[in-house]
Amino acid sequence: MNTWKTTQHFLFTLLSFSAMAQNWERDFEVLAPRTNIYQLETKNFELQVNEGRKAALFYPVTISDLLIPYQPVKTFFESDANDPVRKILFDMARVVSPFKSMKDVFNWLGVHEFPNSPQDENPNPLPDLLATEKELPMGATLIHTENGEAMTFGCAACHASDLFGVKVLGLTNRFPRANEFFRQGKAYAPYVNSFLFKNLLKTTEGERLMMLKAKAATKWVGAKKPSVLGLDTSLAQVALSLAKREQDPYSTRTEHSARSTRPNKLETMVADSKPAVWWNVKYKNRWLSDGSIVAGNPVHTNFLWNEIGRGTDLKKLEVWMQENTHQIEALTTAVFATMPPRYEKFFGVDALDIEKAKRGQKHFVESCQKCHGVYEKGWDRPDASQLSSVHLIQNFKVTYHKKTPVIDVGTDPGRYLGMREFADELNKLQISINIKTLVEPQKGYVPPPLEGIWARWPYFHNNSIPNLCALLTPSSLRPKSYYSGKAVDKSRDFDQECVGYPLGDKTPDAWKKNADYFYDTQREGLSNSGHDQKIFIINGQEIYSQEQKLELIEFLKTL
Numbered sequence: 001m002n003t004w005k006t007t008q009h010f011l012f013t014l015l016s017f018s019a020m021a022q023n024w025e026r027d028f029e030v031l032a033p034r035t036n037i038y039q040l041e042t043k044n045f046e047l048q049v050n051e052g053r054k055a056a057l058f059y060p061v062t063i064s065d066l067l068i069p070y071q072p073v074k075t076f077f078e079s080d081a082n083d084p085v086r087k088i089l090f091d092m093a094r095v096v097s098p099f100k101s102m103k104d105v106f107n108w109l110g111v112h113e114f115p116n117s118p119q120d121e122n123p124n125p126l127p128d129l130l131a132t133e134k135e136l137p138m139g140a141t142l143i144h145t146e147n148g149e150a151m152t153f154g155c156a157a158c159h160a161s162d163l164f165g166v167k168v169l170g171l172t173n174r175f176p177r178a179n180e181f182f183r184q185g186k187a188y189a190p191y192v193n194s195f196l197f198k199n200l201l202k203t204t205e206g207e208r209l210m211m212l213k214a215k216a217a218t219k220w221v222g223a224k225k226p227s228v229l230g231l232d233t234s235l236a237q238v239a240l241s242l243a244k245r246e247q248d249p250y251s252t253r254t255e256h257s258a259r260s261t262r263p264n265k266l267e268t269m270v271a272d273s274k275p276a277v278w279w280n281v282k283y284k285n286r287w288l289s290d291g292s293i294v295a296g297n298p299v300h301t302n303f304l305w306n307e308i309g310r311g312t313d314l315k316k317l318e319v320w321m322q323e324n325t326h327q328i329e330a331l332t333t334a335v336f337a338t339m340p341p342r343y344e345k346f347f348g349v350d351a352l353d354i355e356k357a358k359r360g361q362k363h364f365v366e367s368c369q370k371c372h373g374v375y376e377k378g379w380d381r382p383d384a385s386q387l388s389s390v391h392l393i394q395n396f397k398v399t400y401h402k403k404t405p406v407i408d409v410g411t412d413p414g415r416y417l418g419m420r421e422f423a424d425e426l427n428k429l430q431i432s433i434n435i436k437t438l439v440e441p442q443k444g445y446v447p448p449p450l451e452g453i454w455a456r457w458p459y460f461h462n463n464s465i466p467n468l469c470a471l472l473t474p475s476s477l478r479p480k481s482y483y484s485g486k487a488v489d490k491s492r493d494f495d496q497e498c499v500g501y502p503l504g505d506k507t508p509d510a511w512k513k514n515a516d517y518f519y520d521t522q523r524e525g526l527s528n529s530g531h532d533q534k535i536f537i538i539n540g541q542e543i544y545s546q547e548q549k550l551e552l553i554e555f556l557k558t559l
């Protein structure tokens, strides 16, 4: 290598090292949104985003033990209904599951079908996929293993949603049953007999081994049913799974540790929260609703949590992470590049009253921006008079805190308190030390950036607020319960004035028939308290009239 080359090489290494190393340091200051986290040049950035989105749809970790043998499950569901073997199996399985087809299973899981065509409203276009790749829903993943084809679930199972028919990657799945899936799998695993399985379903020996491995892995999985459909208990799943392992640097799995589970408060205490949206991470330097992950790449942490919750050998995970830095970086690039869905793309620009929104902006500046960030609009620009309506309502510049704050505004404490029950164990893991992730329990929650807030109903980390009118109501007067439902029909399933679930008479009748979709704020962890005093109630008085609140909501719709 000549001197110039060496210098160039040195500079390049130095530059790329500094760009990557400091990004995840504790207290690293976010001076501008990190949409392009690794500062890639345009072409490469687009390629990485595309590849990363694939990794979000198809789970890349191949070393999990908890993999489902796909062909036998498919055979089971798709065999001729009159087949006597299937009849026997179905009768046996009735104890195990109420499902009649694979489609039933996926519906229950809450995962979404791929769209049939590209969708213009989609802020995060899906990668081009082969027809065969779109056969299973978003998040369901087939992995080719030495034991045959295996099925598992990836990020999109919790982090993709169907927004009026548009499949938005990075938007919270409103009704995920991932935790329930693990809980039920674990409960029924002891009843699965591998020889019966092999003989009746005519599986290969490899598939039988895969099934045995999965059955064994469930011994180190501690899962918990969420308090209500829509929330997630991954926090508890990680804590309760760690409680089934030894307390050494790799949380080794032993027969002894599986039998002598350490007690953990999260067995009973409620610390549920919803999966977060991905388009906020570019503004932040600490992660999760309570900002308790204060250092490290959040995508690394996600793999770690996901795998602890699947009963995986952490030494194997560590090797996988070292060998797959490229995939992890692509996924990280895609997560940080995620954009929010825009209101006008779904409802048309005429559905927004720009003058009203401008009046709302004044209230926002006065009462909200100190916590939620500054949103400069197209209409704030010097050249506003030359802009079209669509350009006027865009966020031309968003300025969020350099260091992500955590504030206790009196909302339900369960979720942040839950972190105390296993933070130490997580930090002690060798893998946490290696990936430089650090968890620190907090008091309060991050005031999230509010881009795409219209699409994020119901509100707060615990989904306790059905719409923005309720959010701007004093907590003692907020709805004590509400029915939730899927976002299918824009005029029926969404209240455009209040932004979020339609309440009272406007609630679709069908929603009231399914108890799973009922939210009761009186229950532990589901309280709708807080975020009123000192925000829009000053000295015991509400500071906004009904009309001013609607102006504020009009502004929020444009974010």
Ligand code: HEC
Binding pocket: 056, 153, 154, 155, 156, 157, 158, 159, 176, 178, 179, 232, 234, 272, 273, 274, 275, 276, 277, 278, 280, 281, 286, 287, 288, 289, 290, 298, 299, 302, 303, 306, 331, 335, 415, 461
């Ligand atoms: C079982 C459901 C589930 C799966 C699967 C899942 N997540 Fe999450 N994710 C969550 C929940 C729940 C939260 C929020 C927890 C909290 O903050 O209280 C979250 C939070 C996050 C955050 C933090 C966002 C923020 O604003 O701080 C990121 C980033 C993230 N997930 C990425 C991923 C990636 C990448 C994957 C796949 C490797 C993944 N998640 C898989 C449920 C899931």
Ligand code: HEC
Binding pocket: 289, 364, 367, 368, 369, 370, 371, 372, 407, 408, 409, 411, 412, 445, 446, 447, 448, 450, 453, 456, 458, 459, 460, 461, 462, 471, 531, 535, 536, 552
């Ligand atoms: C003192 C800081 C603070 C102020 C001021 C404040 N908020 Fe918040 N806000 C928060 C925090 C913290 C949360 C997260 C609460 C939780 O999830 O438990 C939050 C949550 C929200 C959410 C729900 C976000 C989501 O993704 O579910 C909305 C909407 C919101 N605030 C709007 C407003 C509006 C509008 C104002 C002004 C009237 C305002 N906030 C003023 C701190 C603040």
